[in-house]
Amino acid sequence: MEVRVANVRKEFDRFPALHDVSLDIRSGELIALLGPSGSGKTTLLRLIAGLERPTRGKIFFGEEDASLKSIQERNVGFVFQHYALFRHMTVADNIGFGLKVRPGATRPPAEEIRRRASELLDFVQLSGLEKRYPAQLSGGQRQRVALARAMAIEPAVLLLDEPFGALDAQVRRELRRWLRDIHDTTGHTTIFVTHDQEEALELADRVVVMSQGRIEQVGTADEVYDTPNSPFVYGFIGDSSSLPARVEDGQVWLAERPIGLSAPDVPAGAATLFFRPHDVELLDGCGGCIAGTVVNSRRVAETRRVELEVGGDRQRVEIELPIDHAAANKSRIAFRPRKWKLFPRAD
Ligand SMILES: Nc1ncnc2c1ncn2[C@@H]1O[C@H](COP(=O)(O)OP(=O)(O)OP(=O)(O)O)[C@@H](O)[C@H]1O
Ligand SMILES: [Mg+2]
Structure with a gap:
């Protein structure tokens, strides 16, 4: 699914968190939103998800104006850094949750949901952990379950806000490679937020560099490193x-x-x-x-x-x-x- 952000402005009580942001994301692309704290990365992701409404401007999913659609209607899957798993649910129930809460006609039968959860667990390399509770998993395992849960609904777009932020460097590196492989297999259009430039440059097809509520530059890792178009980007990417x-x-x-x-x-x-x-x-x-x-x-x-x-x-x-x-x-x-x-x- 293509995503087009067109001249979006977002104010919180008159404070402009995003100024006039435009961004075209191609279908199947893996995009990183990279920028310092407070630059507007999460705000942009939440607007694309449908968790916030733009003050001005529009967001298109394909040809359709999605600006006024709900999260469910947009069919997005997301993983947020502090978006914990449901503690009282098993791993399998966590993964199946998005399917189970669908309205009657579109809800798959229980058996099908179980099968799908199990497939996804294989996919994220956690086979056999269906019956565990989140408290019985390591941090890296939890993030993988969260990703499986986001993918269970077969999202049009996958949105990840610092999905590995809380993990140590070694685990982050492993999950990073793993996410790239998963993306190459599923081909989901994926937008992830990070303030770790190594993560962004290594993982993403294109990097969106943000500062103070504006997009400074959009380009491949090579483009933003070799031909920065502003003093900010030159100073921010690399030494x-x-x-x-x-x-x-x-x-x-x-x-x-x-x-x-x-x-x-x-x-x-x-x-x-x-x-x-x-x-x-x-x-x-x-x-x-x-x-x-x-x-x-x-x-x-x-x-x-x-x-x-x-x-x-x-x-x-x-x-x-x-x-x-x-x-x-x-x-x-x-x-x-x-x-x-x-x-x-x-x-
Ligand atoms: N609900 C809100 N109400 C008021 N201000 C907000 C709200 N959400 C975000 N902001 C402000 O908007 C700006 C951008 O915030 P945002 O969360 O998008 O930054 P970020 O780039 O994700 O930062 P971080 O790397 O710290 O997560 C910040 O100045 C923040 O204080
Ligand atoms: Mg953020």
Whole structure:
């Protein structure tokens, strides 16, 4: 099922949680909503589910305007981070719940519901646990039961709000791979919320980066990492360093000199220079480059993270050096970013 969010605004007591959000999700896509706390991810998911109504704008499921339809009419399955299983019900009854509460004519017979619950348990690799109660399962098992329950109704769209948020890193990684496999098998259109960028980049076909109630960028993992379209996305996805700069005569300047990067297509004026700390070239001398004094250095896995003070106004910037680089305190280091991007800045 395709989902189209068209110019949606959502206010809570006049507070705009979403501004003017538009998003096209293709049928069968696995989409991640990624952003810091409070950016509007859950709100957008709840609007798609039908748990909230837009203040303005519309939501389409396929060609149909679903904005005023209920959760049941939209036929969505969802798993929320704190949406616990029913504690007094067995695993099988939890999974069958969505089918059991259907109105008479559409409700499958009890035997069929049992069979379906059992199939789904196999599918989420928990065969034989039908009779257990949620309290007798591990956290990861519970999340898998919750997912089986969401899938039992054969949803048009599967919505997951930080489904693995409460689990430890190891279990999260396993479930992540497992969710990708499940998605590839079932082909459900799936939208999941996370604030873990590794999870989003690894799992999703496309990532929707959100900030302050707005969508900043939509793209594949490669697109949002390699060609971020705003300072926010550059800073949020992956490691980044930035320095205040300016453009003059088609050259990038830091303080009072050019640093050997030409920017012929960028208008003259103030800008912020962004680059990845690992993507720098070390230089011996400094005719045109960035030079700084080491103020801090620490080992991170196989590289050395070095903090430099750059220029007269002592801007701090981080770069990554090979582990065998001494990077002694107060020593001078000259470098130039290999890949970089400038964003104009109001002075
Ligand atoms: N029912 C509500 N009433 C009032 N304000 C709300 C309500 N729900 C959300 N908000 C506000 O809307 C904004 C977006 O909230 P939302 O829950 O969508 O963020 P989020 O991106 O899911 O954050 P988190 O990562 O912390 O879950 C926040 O400022 C929040 O306080
Ligand atoms: Mg949330």
